[in-house]
Amino acid sequence: MNLLRKPAVREFLRIIIAVSAALLLGFFITLLVSKQPLEAYRAFLLGPLSRFNRFGDWIEESITLTLVGLAVALVFKSKQFSLGAEGQILLGALVSGSIALFVPLPGYLRIPLALLAAMGVGFVWGYLPGYLKAHLNANEIVSTLMLNTIALKLYDYFLIFHIKPPNAGYNASETFTKDGILPSFVPPLPFLADLRARFMSQTNITIMLYLAILAFLVAYFLMYRTPFGYELRMIGANIKFARYGGINVKRTIILAFAVSGVFAGLAGAHLAMGIHTKLIQNISLGIGFEGIVVALMARNNPLFVPLSALAYGYLRAGADIMERSSDVSREMVLVIQALIILLVTAEQVLPVIQQRVAARREAQPAASLAEGGQ
Amino acid sequence: MAALVEMDNIVKIYPNGVVANDGVSFSVERGEIHALVGENGAGKTTLMKILYGEERPTSGVIRINGNSVHFHSPQDAIRLGIGMVHQNFMQIPSLTVAENIVLGKEPTRRGLLDRKAAIQITEELSRQYGLKVDPEATIESVNVGMRQRVEILKILYRGAQILILDEPTAVLTPQETTELFKSIRTLVKQGKTVIFITHKLREVKEISDRVTVMRGGRVMGTLLTHEATREGLARMMVGRDVFLEVSKPPQVRGEKVLEVCDLTYVSETGRQVLRGVSFNVYAGEILGVAGVEGNGQTELVEVLTGLRPATGGEARVLGTPILNRTPRAVRLAGVAHIPEDRLTNGLALQATINENLIVDRYFRPPFRRGWFIDNNEVRRHGQQLIEIFDIRTPGGEVPVASLSGGNMQKVILAREFSSQPQLLIAAQPTRGVDVGATEFIREQLVEQRNRGTAVLLVSADLAEVMSLSDRLVVMYEGQITGVFPEAAKATEEEIGYYMLGVKRQSPEEMEAYL
Numbered sequence: 042m043n044l045l046r047k048p049a050v051r052e053f054l055r056i057i058i059a060v061s062a063a064l065l066l067g068f069f070i071t072l073l074v075s076k077q078p079l080e081a082y083r084a085f086l087l088g089p090l091s092r093f094n095r096f097g098d099w100i101e102e103s104i105t106l107t108l109v110g111l112a113v114a115l116v117f118k119s120k121q122f123s124l125g126a127e128g129q130i131l132l133g134a135l136v137s138g139s140i141a142l143f144v145p146l147p148g149y150l151r152i153p154l155a156l157l158a159a160m161g162v163g164f165v166w167g168y169l170p171g172y173l174k175a176h177l178n179a180n181e182i183v184s185t186l187m188l189n190t191i192a193l194k195l196y197d198y199f200l201i202f203h204i205k206p207p208n209a210g211y212n213a214s215e216t217f218t219k220d221g222i223l224p225s226f227v228p229p230l231p232f233l234a235d236l237r238a239r240f241m242s243q244t245n246i247t248i249m250l251y252l253a254i255l256a257f258l259v260a261y262f263l264m265y266r267t268p269f270g271y272e273l274r275m276i277g278a279n280i281k282f283a284r285y286g287g288i289n290v291k292r293t294i295i296l297a298f299a300v301s302g303v304f305a306g307l308a309g310a311h312l313a314m315g316i317h318t319k320l321i322q323n324i325s326l327g328i329g330f331e332g333i334v335v336a337l338m339a340r341n342n343p344l345f346v347p348l349s350a351l352a353y354g355y356l357r358a359g360a361d362i363m364e365r366s367s368d369v370s371r372e373m374v375l376v377i378q379a380l381i382i383l384l385v386t387a388e389q390v391l392p393v394i395q396q397r398v399a400a401r402r403e404a405q406p407a408a409s410l411a412e413g414g415q
Numbered sequence: 416m417a418a419l420v421e422m423d424n425i426v427k428i429y430p431n432g433v434v435a436n437d438g439v440s441f442s443v444e445r446g447e448i449h450a451l452v453g454e455n456g457a458g459k460t461t462l463m464k465i466l467y468g469e470e471r472p473t474s475g476v477i478r479i480n481g482n483s484v485h486f487h488s489p490q491d492a493i494r495l496g497i498g499m500v501h502q503n504f505m506q507i508p509s510l511t512v513a514e515n516i517v518l519g520k521e522p523t524r525r526g527l528l529d530r531k532a533a534i535q536i537t538e539e540l541s542r543q544y545g546l547k548v549d550p551e552a553t554i555e556s557v558n559v560g561m562r563q564r565v566e567i568l569k570i571l572y573r574g575a576q577i578l579i580l581d582e583p584t585a586v587l588t589p590q591e592t593t594e595l596f597k598s599i600r601t602l603v604k605q606g607k608t609v610i611f612i613t614h615k616l617r618e619v620k621e622i623s624d625r626v627t628v629m630r631g632g633r634v635m636g637t638l639l640t641h642e643a644t645r646e647g648l649a650r651m652m653v654g655r656d657v658f659l660e661v662s663k664p665p666q667v668r669g670e671k672v673l674e675v676c677d678l679t680y681v682s683e684t685g686r687q688v689l690r691g692v693s694f695n696v697y698a699g700e701i702l703g704v705a706g707v708e709g710n711g712q713t714e715l716v717e718v719l720t721g722l723r724p725a726t727g728g729e730a731r732v733l734g735t736p737i738l739n740r741t742p743r744a745v746r747l748a749g750v751a752h753i754p755e756d757r758l759t760n761g762l763a764l765q766a767t768i769n770e771n772l773i774v775d776r777y778f779r780p781p782f783r784r785g786w787f788i789d790n791n792e793v794r795r796h797g798q799q800l801i802e803i804f805d806i807r808t809p810g811g812e813v814p815v816a817s818l819s820g821g822n823m824q825k826v827i828l829a830r831e832f833s834s835q836p837q838l839l840i841a842a843q844p845t846r847g848v849d850v851g852a853t854e855f856i857r858e859q860l861v862e863q864r865n866r867g868t869a870v871l872l873v874s875a876d877l878a879e880v881m882s883l884s885d886r887l888v889v890m891y892e893g894q895i896t897g898v899f900p901e902a903a904k905a906t907e908e909e910i911g912y913y914m915l916g917v918k919r920q921s922p923e924e925m926e927a928y929l
Contacts, residue, residue, distance in 0.1 A: 266787045268778050275774060278763035285722060285752070285760040286774030287743030 049344075060352060063381035070380070074373045081367035085377075088362030089355055095362065097244025101316055103347075103354035104246075104253045105308050109332025110339060110346040111260040112304035116167075117333075118264060118341045119297045120277040121174065125185030126305040127329025128192030129166045133159035133309025135196045138214065138320040139204065141221025141313065148220035155221070156252075156310050163306020164299045166192065171298025175291035181298070189329070200320055214320040223247035223315045247315040253347075256304060260343040263300070273297050305329065331357075337386040356381055417481030418442040419608055420466065420577060425475035427461055435461040436472070437632035443577070448599060448609045450619040450640070453629035453652055454849030455820055459612050462629070463579050466610075467499040468492035498570025499579040504562050508555035512548050513537040516569050540568050545601040558707075560591035564598070578602065579610045584618055588707055589877060589911040596622050614652075614850060616645040617878075628652055653851045663861055666885045669698030670733075672869035673719075673838050678728035678738075680714050680893075688714045690893040691728070694929045696838065701860065701870040703884030703902055705877055707914050711893040712873045713755055716842045719871075720752045721745040722760075732838050746775050749837030753827055753844050755873070761827045764816035768808060769797035771815050772830050800829040805855070821852030828859060839863055842873045857883060877907055877914075886928070889913035896920065898928040 068082050075081045084091075089099040109126050116123040137159035144151055170188055173179035197212075204214045226246050227237040240246060264270040272293040275283040284290050312324050335353050339345035356378060364374045420443040427436040436458045443449045453459050464470040466477065468486030477484050479495050486492050489499075506515050513533040522532035537550040546564040554562060563583060570578060580599075584592045599609055599622060611623060619626050620640060627637040628651040635651045673696040680689035689711050696702045706712055717723040719730055721742040730738045735748040746752075754760035762771055773782055773793055781792045797811030806825045808818060815823055824844070831839065841860060845853040860883060864870050874880045880887060880902070887902035888895045889910060896919035899905040912918040 262787075266790065268783055268788055271770070271773075271777050271788060275763055275766060275770070278766045279759075281760050282763045282771075282774065285720075285742060285754060287741065287746050288774070289741070289743070 053348075059385040059387070060356075060381070063384040066380055066384070067377040070373065070377055071369060075367060075369050077368065081363055081369045084366045085359040085363040087359075088366070089358040091362075093239075094243040095358065097240070097246055099351075099354055099358040100246050100250070101244065102358060103350045104249050105311050105316070105328055106332060106335050106350035106354050107253045107347050108256055108304050108308035108311065109329060110335030110350050111256055111343055112163075112301045112308070113332045113336035114339060114341040114343055114346055115260060115264065115273070115304065116297050116301035117336055118277045119273045119294060120280070121171075121181055121294055121297055123167070123170060123181050123185045123298055123301060124330070124333070125167060125170055125181075125188055125298070125302065126308075126332050127325060127327065128185070128189035129163040129302040129305035130309035130312065130325045130329050131189075131192045131196045132162045132166050133306030134313040134320065134324050135199060135309075136162045136306075137310035138217070138221075138313035139199070141217045142204065142214055142320075146220070148224075151220050152223060152314070155314060156307065159306040159310035160303045161306070163302035163304070163309070165302070166306070167302025168295060168299040171295035174298070175294045196324075197322065200322065204320055212322045216319045217314065221314060222318050223249055223311075226250045245316050245318075247311075249311045249315045252307065253311075256307065257343060257347055260304065260346070264343055269293070269296065269300075305332070308332075334382050334386060353382075353385075417478065419445040419480060421476075421478040421481075422462065422466060423476040423478070425462065425465060425477075426473045427458075427465060427470060428473045434632050436465070436475075439475075439629070439632070439634050441627055441634060441637075443608060443610060444625075445608055446603060446606060447624040448603055448611060448622055450611045450613060450623035450626040451629065452612075452614055452616070452619055452626060452648065454614065454851060456849065457629040457652070458632040459629050460581060463499060463581065463610065463612060466492070467497055467579060469499075493570075493573050493575070496574055496576035497579070498573060498575030498577070500563070500566045500570065500581060500583060502581050502585065504566050506554045506562060506565065509553060511551055511553050512557065512561070512565050513550035515554055515565055516540070516550075516572055518569075520573060536572065537568065540571055544568070544571060544598060544605070546598050559586045560588070560594070563587070563595070567598070575607070577608045577610065579612070581612045582614070583611070584613065584615065586708070586875075588914050589907045590915060592618070615878075616648050619643075619648065620645060630654060649850060663883075664865060666864075667699045667867075668885075669867055671695050672698050672733055673871065674729075674731045675719070676729040678715070678718065678730060679726045680711075680718050680723065681726045682714070688893050689718065689726075692890075692893070692895055693728075694888060694895060694898075696869040696871050698837075698869050699864055699867045700885040701864050701872050701883055703880035703887040704871065704873040704890055705880045705887060705910055705914060706875075706890035708875050710890045712890055713842070715890070716752070716755065716840055716871075716873055719745075720750060720840060743775075746834070751831040751834050751836035751839045753831050753839070753841040755842035755846075757824060757827055762815050762823060765814050767797075767812050768801065768806065768815055768818075768826055769793050769811040771826055772797050772800055772811075775830065775834055800833060803833075804829040821848040824848050824852060824856065828856060832859060832863060836868060838869045838871065840871045840873075843875060844872070845874070845876065845879060877910060881905065881907065881910070888929070891916045891919070895925065895929070898925045900928045 071082045072078045089095050109130065112126050112129070137155040140151060140155040140158055144154065146154065166188060170181050170184040173184050174181045200214065201212055205212055206215055224247060225237055225241050226248050227233050227240050229237060264273065272283065272288045275286070275288060276290060276293055280290060309325070313320055317324060331353070335346060335349045338353065339349040360374045360378045363369055364371050422439065422441045425436045425439045428434050439458065439462055441462065451459050451463070461470060465472050468489045468491050484495065507518070514528070516537050517533045522529045522536065534550045537548065541548050546568055548561055548564050548568065549557065554565065563586070567578065583595060587595060603609060613619060623640045625637060626640050626643055626648065628635040628648060630652055675695070676693050678689055678692040682688050692715060694702065704712055714723060718725045719737065721737065721740050721744065725738040728738070729736065732748045732750055737745045737748055737750065758764065773796065776782060777788060782788055794811060801808060801811055804825045806829065807822050815826055818826070844856050844860065848856065860870060860872065872880060872883060884902040887899040887905065889897040891913065896916070897913040898920065899910070
């Protein structure tokens with residue numbers, strides 16, 4: 042009972058319960074649509090672990106989701122509903138990819154420069170809707186969606202008219218050279234050579250793994266240990282209180298949008314320089330919006346974002362594998378996935394269970410009196 | 416003969432485990448005025464909501480005229496002649512008084528509302544019970560006193576024999592209170608029974624026949640009012656001796672701290688809310704601002720604290736201009752602010768107590784160290800203030816939302832008093848807090864004054880402003896219409912006339928005392 046009072050334990054339990062309920066429901070649907078439901082569901086549940094390259098896909102995806110989840114969590118914590126991650130990712134990918142392609146610097150300079158530039162463009166693309174919200178009270182949902190469209194069109198324009206090789210038959214850049222690709226997360230040490238070769242041949246897990254961990258720590262400390270984090274959380278808790286207490290509400294809101302963009306921009310660099318190693322059309326495929334799911338599942342607390350990203354990434358990877366290796370159609374897979382998200386992000390799953398428990402206790406007033414009467 | 420209302424051994428436990436009524440027995444005789452008193456959270460309102468069918472008891476029996484009854488909704492209670500006037504009126508502002516009164520049980524003609532009949536019904540009821548209303552005025556255009564009479568007429572129209580009034584005087588001026596009491600006596604003469612919830616003991620003595628005191632979800636006793644004393648009742652309510660009058664040492668008036676000159680404010684909708692307000696507050700004095708709510712007091716406070724822009728005029732704290740500055744700049748000039756609406760402005764409910772206590776100081780040492788906030792220091796600071804201000808909580812890391820109203824207010828007081836202000840602006844500091852906490856808050860305000868802080872006290876509770884203030888001004892329609900250099904020597908009736916706009920002093924008369 043006392044353990045249950047700990048918020049961290051409750052959050053953890055909540056995620057577990059919600060995911061289990063969602064999985065059960067998913068299985069029920071699989072039963073209805075598949076001739077071999079057990080096989081299909083097995084592919085879904087265990088697929089991501091069944092092969093080394095699938096495991097790699099899951100981790101890569103989770104890294105992106107962690108970065109985007111952190112971005113969304115930061116801005117949502119201040120109750121500013123920026124949906125701009127998608128656009129920030131695209132521009133982050135575009136800018137970092139262009140540097141990876143065209144800036145003639147050695148890798149140890151080119152890669153950091155590309156990453157910084159991606160973060161910088163994310164900052165700017167966050168600052169804009171932040172400024173519009175703080176000073177002109179422009180609805181951030183509308184403004185960020187519009188900025189997403191602009192970012193997408195800019196991305197396509199530069200890709201198709203300036204970046205793609207003139208006579209290529211597809212809308213993609215050339216593959217980056219080694220100086221523009223993020224190195225493997227396994228350091229190039231002689232005694233790790235085998236491991237490194239194995240990971241490099243089958244996965245794209247890069248040093249972005251460490252950067253994501255770093256980003257997670259930065260986001261957590263930023264939110265819970267710095268004056269900016271305090272301002273952001275107080276604005277989220279009660280904006281009038283923040284104003285009354287003397288917090289510079291406008292400045293903080295703008296910064297929340299912009300800092301959020303830094304993380305999303307980095308996620309874009311990961312897509313370009315880590316996963317695809319070239320710029321392609323539809324590089325983000327809506328992952329900016331999936332970051333919202335990750336953040337909601339983590340209750341906008343950076344502490345839970347990696348866990349939430351891993352769980353969500355796993356479901357996604359599993360669903361892809363089920364689609365490829367069973368008779369369940371893509372549409373049904375998407376339905377199952379959506380149901381899972383719905384259940385997992387439902388705010389009230391654990392509270393409802395607690396209320397049931399409390400109601401049962403109320404039926405025994407004598408016991409409750411003894412407990413509550415202190 | 417059985418009592419009219421008998422509530423026997425009522426237990427109410429909310430799903431969250433809070434025991435609101437813990438074996439309460441309560442009875443009301445036909446034709447009496449029965450006062451129900453107790454601190455906030457004592458269970459009075461819950462008990463009455465049970466009687467009115469809004470809440471269902473966990474266990475216990477209700478008997479009306481000796482017959483056991485089970486209410487599933489207020490409709491059941493109304494059918495048996497029980498009506499309740501809530502603290503928040505349930506009226507439709509754009510409809511007329513008469514329409515509001517008949518709403519839900521409208522006289523109709525050919526399926527449409529019969530306005531004439533509605534007006535006639537209202538006039539008859541109004542005459543019969545001596546509750547004056549204007550049937551054809553819209554609710555939004557009439558004052559609080561009339562809105563309350565409308566609410567009473569509404570339940571009388573539905574055939575109420577037993578009227579439950581939940582803190583009816585909280586929103587009224589002294590004159591309106593007197594009127595209300597007259598009406599209550601008329602009602603009783605015509606055979607009605609009244610249950611009167613309050614925490615003002617003076618009113619208990621004035622109006623009731625019997626009084627029941629509740630504390631902590633239990634009944635502490637029922638007395639004949641003429642045998643009870645205010646001190647005795649207060650002791651029963653709080654469980655210890657309470658000092659109803661604040662003792663104030665003589666004033667040591669210091670330098671001029673706040674200087675307000677010809678302050679004006681026009682609202683976003685173009686309404687002239689403050690119309691040239693001028694006054695000073697000196698170190699070591701409490702300047703009280705009395706007035707019926709809605710006469711510009713709220714805006715005055717918000718303009719002075721940087722929450723609203725001023726349209727014109729000047730205000731300085733020890734020479735520093737404070738108008739149209741950010742709230743932080745105003746605070747740094749030495750102003751502390753206890754806001755009128757503590758849930759909206761004064762607190763972030765989901766944030767912890769510790770977090771709420773640092774909103775005006777987190778950016779300075781010792782809380783800020785380099786890039787970081789020193790959480791150990793934040794905790795230590797919270798612990799210290801929790802002890803000094805006796806905030807009842809399991810610790811500083813719980814959300815403020817889990818505290819009682821009085822303790823929430825103490826969190827604000829702890830923060831604002833500990834900032835060691837030059838000027839303390841307190842708006843409605845004791846609204847909605849119980850007797851024990853009220854006593855504490857008043858003592859603290861006087862303590863600040865004794866230490867040489869200038870205090871600007873805005874309160875709708877006239878008795879409070881009068882007993883705490885050294886000087887007192889009355890605001891009416893955005894202007895100061897009267898100043899009383901010695902608040903203690905004025906009478907409630909006299910101030911009441913200024914509050915209602917019946918009397919006003921000329922600028923020349925006031926000049927010397929502002």
